[in-house]
Amino acid sequence: MAPTRIGSPMRGVALQLARLSIRQNAIPKSFSSSPARSITTSSASRASISSITTSADGYVPVKPFAEQTVLATIHQFPSLEPLRLETYPANHLYLPTRRDILHRAIVYEGDLTREGTASTKTRYEVRGSARKIRPQKGSGRARLGDKKSPMLRGGGVAHGPKPRDFSTDLPKKVYDLAWRTALSYRFRKGELIIVDNAIEIESPSQRLLKHIFDLHDRERGSGRSLMVTLENRPLLEQALDKMDRRRQALTWEEVDVKDLLELSRIIIERSALYNILREHVEDLTHKKNRYLIESSPPSDLESRLGWPEFRNLMQTPASEREAVRPDVYQDVCYGRITHAEDLPDGPEKTNLRISAYELLAESFDLRRKQLPSLQPLDADVKRKEEIASQKTAEKEVLSASISALEAHIRLAEAGYQSFLLEAQAAEHRRDVYNWKGQAELAEEQEGIASDNRTDLAGARVELLQAKKQLAETRAQVCYNMDDLKGYEKLMKEARVLEDGLEEARAEAEQVVGEEEEPESISEEMETLAEEERAQAEAESSKKEKESK
Missing domain, CATH: 3.40.1370.10 (Ribosomal protein L4/L1)
Structure with missing residues (x-):
């Protein structure tokens, strides 16, 4: 019978064996032979034993992952x-990649985003009477309490959700x-x-x-x-x-x-x-x-001309953005023009000037869109003129006339600004097309600008005339009230407006004459051509008669 000390397993052997490395090639090849020591002590045996040592020259240390x-x-x-x-x-x-770690993080984030605001009322929170709906016995139906019971429509909710934290x-x-x-x-x-x-x-x-x-x-x-x-x-x-x-x-x-x-x-x-x-x-x-x-x-974007201003415009509240947009466009345009003046002649300077003038033309278009509509102003003028015509007393007539003239001035100013802005936008686009070499489009914009300049001259005459009439009417009111200082001041203003009105009329006639001059020249050329054709036909008919 073997002793129990030998028959029982050795304590700790299984644990130590489990800790051993099982990597391939963990033991060098030089250790593949038996390491048992020879009995002999000859020099040859010592030499064979010493040959089992290996060189560490090919060893590459493993760098820690950190x-x-x-x-x-x-x-x-x-x-x-x-x-x-x-x-x-x-x-x-x-x-x-650790899928378990990612899953835990996503669940954690999802739980944080849950609001947990779902809430229902229990029978004790529902508002209503506590009277018992029907008697406990005698009806032959199921017993019921008050109308707040969870079994009835409109009653409380049993075991319903309440606000809670899901995190x-x-x-x-x-x-x-x-x-x-x-x-x-x-x-x-x-x-x-x-x-x-x-x-x-x-x-x-x-x-x-x-x-x-x-x-x-x-x-x-x-x-x-x-x-x-x-x-x-x-x-x-x-x-x-x-x-x-x-x-x-x-x-x-x-x-x-x-x-x-x-x-x-x-x-x-x-x-x-x-x-x-x-x-x-x-x-x-x-x-x-x-x-x-x-x-x-x-x-890289802030170094570009006008980009910081444009970004600030986009960050402006939407209710205020359209009101400040023309001013921003004009500021950027003038900055680009100033920068272009310092550049040598070349494509960069031309492109910068083109972008500046396109932006300036767009700013004028935006300003024109912000002007009040002419139709309501015109209707207001007609209404006030009709009211003035119905008055009989001199004081009421003068007051109604002043109101009508003020409305007329607002209408004339809106028309004047509209013609001016449209003419300026067309002139800048004409310059842009000239720089691009698009002659036909430039000529078209020149025609638009010329037409608006003509209308602008007429609108200026109308505006000055309305202002002059308003000053004279107010002077008459001051005279009736024995306000001589106000009367003299307003009459002086009316005389200044009269001088400006004469200049505006002269400019308007000059503009109209410049436009009609090419038409008159063409008409004269056509008349001369017709006369020459008639003379040639007469001579040819005369020669035919002589030949006969």
Whole structure:
């Protein structure tokens, strides 16, 4: 019988064997022979024993994962052109995919977003009488209490929902790991595009943004992109709103783990990625980071003439935007013209002047649209003139006449400004077409400007005449009230307006004469041609008679 000490298993052997490495080639080939020592002590045996030592020259030490790095390509927005390579820690952008960690983070975020406001009233919260609906016995029907019973329509709800908090807990270190795991998953698949500049566009144009997305689809494959920015990009957000894609642009504070996993690719600003990584490394550094990038303006766009003013215009409240738009356009136009004067003659100067004059013409069009409509003003003038004609007393007639003349002046000023702005816009467009070499369009705009200048001269005469009549009427009122100082002041104003009226009439006649002069010359040429044809026909008929 074997002793129990030998028959029982050796304590700890199974545990130590389990701890042994089972990697292939863990033991060098030189140890494949038996390590038993020979009995002999000859020099040959010593030499054979000494040959089992191996050289460590080919050994490459394994670098800890925390010290490993990966190279990421930095791109340029919107073309996504590669600019340079940048090094990131492997435990930031090259972590293995942990589906369990990602699932826990997404459930945690979903629970946080639940409002938990569903609420129903119990039978004790429903308003109503507590009287018993019918007697307990004798009706042959089921017994009932008051009308607030959950079994009756309009009564309370049994076991209904009440406002509650659905949020769950998740350790901060686990959540930080989920953030870096999601970024690593995208980086491993080549779907994390880091851009060096701000993700912003020149104007909130739906067409421009669609062209950019089409370019990304051709270069990176079809699918939508999530754009993560450091701060709000107003022009980009407005363009996305027009395309019903508002959730495609988020700041680094608005994005979450679920957003990082939803769309086809992520385009993220380098500064935004820096803040995300610095915010979610507490499980590595064991301390909260306090140094984050706060602002990253689009410097490449801000260097363009007029872009900062245009961005401020887009950030103006919608109710005030159209009122200040013409002023902004004019300021940008004058800035471009001033800058163009310092440039040498060439395509750059010409293009800058063309853009400036196009913007100025558009500002004049916008100002003209802001003018009051002429039809209501004209109707107001006719109504007040009719009222004045119905008055009989001198005082009432003068008062009604003043009111009618004031309405007439408002109408004349609106017409004058309309003709002036339309003429100025046409003249600037004429200059633009001349610089572009489009002679026919330039001539067409010249005709529009000429017609409006003619109407402008007539409107100026009408305006001055109405102002003169108003001054004379007010002077008459002052005279009737024995206000001699007011009478003299208004009569002096009327004489000044009379002089201006004479000049305006002379200018109007000159403008009309310049337009009619080419027509009279053409008529004279046609008359001379007809006379020459008649004379030639008479001579030919005379020769025919002589020949007969």
